[in-house]
Amino acid sequence: MGKLNDGKLTFGEHLEVLRQMLFRILGVVGIFASAIFCFKETTWKILLAPSECDFCTYKWIEATMQSIGFSDFHFEQFLVDLIATDLSSQFMTHITTSIYLGLLCASPYILFELFRFISPALYKNEKKYSVQVTGIIYFLFVIGVLMSYYILFPISFRFLGTYSVAERVHSTITLDSYVETFTTLIFVMGLVFQLPVIAFALAKMGLITHVVLCHYRRHTFLVIMLVAAIITPPDIMTLILVTIPLYFLFEVSIKVVKMVEG
Numbered sequence: 001m002g003k004l005n006d007g008k009l010t011f012g013e014h015l016e017v018l019r020q021m022l023f024r025i026l027g028v029v030g031i032f033a034s035a036i037f038c039f040k041e042t043t044w045k046i047l048l049a050p051s052e053c054d055f056c057t058y059k060w061i062e063a064t065m066q067s068i069g070f071s072d073f074h075f076e077q078f079l080v081d082l083i084a085t086d087l088s089s090q091f092m093t094h095i096t097t098s099i100y101l102g103l104l105c106a107s108p109y110i111l112f113e114l115f116r117f118i119s120p121a122l123y124k125n126e127k128k129y130s131v132q133v134t135g136i137i138y139f140l141f142v143i144g145v146l147m148s149y150y151i152l153f154p155i156s157f158r159f160l161g162t163y164s165v166a167e168r169v170h171s172t173i174t175l176d177s178y179v180e181t182f183t184t185l186i187f188v189m190g191l192v193f194q195l196p197v198i199a200f201a202l203a204k205m206g207l208i209t210h211v212v213l214c215h216y217r218r219h220t221f222l223v224i225m226l227v228a229a230i231i232t233p234p235d236i237m238t239l240i241l242v243t244i245p246l247y248f249l250f251e252v253s254i255k256v257v258k259m260v261e262g
Contacts, residue, residue: 021113028109033102037094047097047182050154051161053078057154080161081172093175100183104145111138137197144193148186151241156185192246199253203260210258213250220250 036043049055058075065073084090103110111134119127157178161171202208213220228242 017117021117025106025110025113029099029102029106031102032105033098036101036105037098040094043098043101047179048082050149050182051080051082051157051178053158055154057150078158078162080157082175082178083172084175089174089176093179097179097183107141108138133197133200137194140193140197141190144189144191145186147193147245148189152189153182153185155241157181193249195246195249196253196256200256200260203257208257210254210261213254213257217250217254221247224250 050057053075062074084093115130115134119130161173164171199208199213203210224246225239225243228239228246
């Protein structure tokens with residue numbers, strides 16, 4: 001099939017371009033996943049670091065508390081064993097984790113390919129606008145991932161992994177459970193950090209105004225605390241560490257909506 005008279009691609013040609021794009025994306029993801037799979041020791045050292053009692057987050061918190069006058073503040077040492085219950089579980093978990101991380105590492109290239117696919121249908125000003133929005137979305141997603149890795153997941157693992165209903169009951173966490181919780185929290189926080197972008201889109205559609213958001217500021221703070229309590233273990237430190245950045249995102253959203261309104 002050839003091109004239409006106005007120079008635009010036909011439906012079949014669009015499908016061919018899409019097919020080629022998907023193959024390129026799969027190839028790049030495969031390269032990253034294969035490299036991550038081969039560097040097993042380094043990969044799992046990074047993935048398992050939040051489960052250690054000497055993780056950098058605990059050191060930062062201890063140093064901060066000691067610097068403000070709590071010189072005797074220290075976290076208790078803990079050890080939570082990770083086990084594999086099936087013969088192939090470690091190997092299969094290694095493969096699936098490599099794919100997840102390959103997708104994460106290849107995400108900038110995936111966004112580039114998607115933008116290149118849709119850009120011919122956009123006007124010049126829309127292209128510039130789309131690049132900015134895409135960059136902000138990815139930046140916020142990365143911030144959410146980092147917050148989950150350095151704050152939410154290690155504190156959650158520490159609490160849930162060491163929690164015991166009786167002294168004779170000890171926790172041994174399966175590797176599958178560890179990886180599932182790790183990836184779920186990272187994905188959830190990556191999405192939660194898209195709040196300013198969502199507010200921007202709603203403001204563009206005229207569904208919200210900064211006046212409304214300011215009016216319900218106190219209600220939103222309570223909702224954020226409730227959400228933080230649901231996605232974090234029930235301890236006050238974790239609740240505060242999650243509530244503060246989420247509420248900060250809400251305040252940023254108010255500024256974004258006000259900017260949209262001009």
